Amino acid sequence: MMLPKGMFLSLDGLDGSGKSTQCRLLAEYLKSIGISVVSCQDPGSTEIGRDLRRIVLHHKGDLSRSCEANLFMAARAQMLTEIILPALDRGETVISDRYLLATMAYQGHGSGLDIPGLRQxxxxxxxxxxxxxxxxxxxxxxxxxxxLGANPDRLESRPHEYHERVRQGFLIEASRDTDRIVVVSAEASTEEVHTAVLSAFKTWRALHELA
Incomplete structure (x- = not known):
């Protein structure tokens, strides 16, 4: 694959962490300084992604762990082709609400799928x-x-212990690549979290402009 021209950013975390709000605020900031931004949701930003999202989050029957993981990955593959790569090739910045870390945390650490195999x-x-x-x-x-709201989806309805494994999974995955993955406390107010995200982004951007 040829190297894309634009910046690719992602935000992840537990449902209820405020990631969608932070994606929107980051996009607004980047646009305010003249950067063209394409925002996407993983899964859900393509027609196929929306269909698969409905199955994964609202299907009434059982889904195997591997089926669930593969549905998420299929939706992501389509989003990559339809949205992410074309935008990056145009030199635009892409902000993704969830990406690979979500699969590793939820289906890997949370559901217990083989971590090395899932990463591959x-x-x-x-x-x-x-x-x-x-x-x-x-x-x-x-x-x-x-x-969270009053009507949780399939994943949100899982027990506390599952979500604790997911949380720890995010932190474990972040610890594997500290130069590229920044952990921000989401316990603070929306404005404080946004300030922390912007600070980390500006630091990263300055370092890479000097490189």
């Missing part, structure tokens, strides 16, 4: 493309669940 599969489905900079919004399970 996620990279294959993504064509080897990883974000230039990723944020993990870290938050306690209790706080995150307290922010």
């Amino acid at each position: 599969a996620t990279l294959f489905a993504a064509g080897g493309l990883i974000p230039d900079l990723s944020f993990v919004l870290d938050i306690s399970v209790a706080t995150a669940r307290g922010r």
Whole structure:
């Protein structure tokens, strides 16, 4: 794969961490300084992604762990082809609400799928493309669940212990690549989290402009 021209950023974390809000705020900031931004949701930004999202999050029957993981990866592969790569090739910045870290945390550490095998599969489905900079919004399970609505989906409905494994999974994955993955506490206010995200982004950008 040829190297893309634009920046690729992702934000991840537990449901209830505020990642979607932070994606929007980061996009607004980048646009305010003249950077063209394409925002996407993983899964859900393509027609196929929306169909697969409905199955994974709202299917009434059982889904095997591997089926669930493969549905997420299929949606991501389509989003990569339809949205991410074309935008990067145009020199635009892409901000993804979830990406590879979500699969590793939820289906790997949370559901217990083989971590090395899953890592290889996620990279294959993504064509080897990883974000230039990723944020993990870290938050306690209790706080995150307290922010969720009254009608949780399949994943949100799983027990506390599952979400604790997912949270630890995000932190473990972040610790493997500290130059590229920044952990930000999401326990603070929306404005404070946004300030921390912007600070980390500006530091990263300055370092890479000097490189």
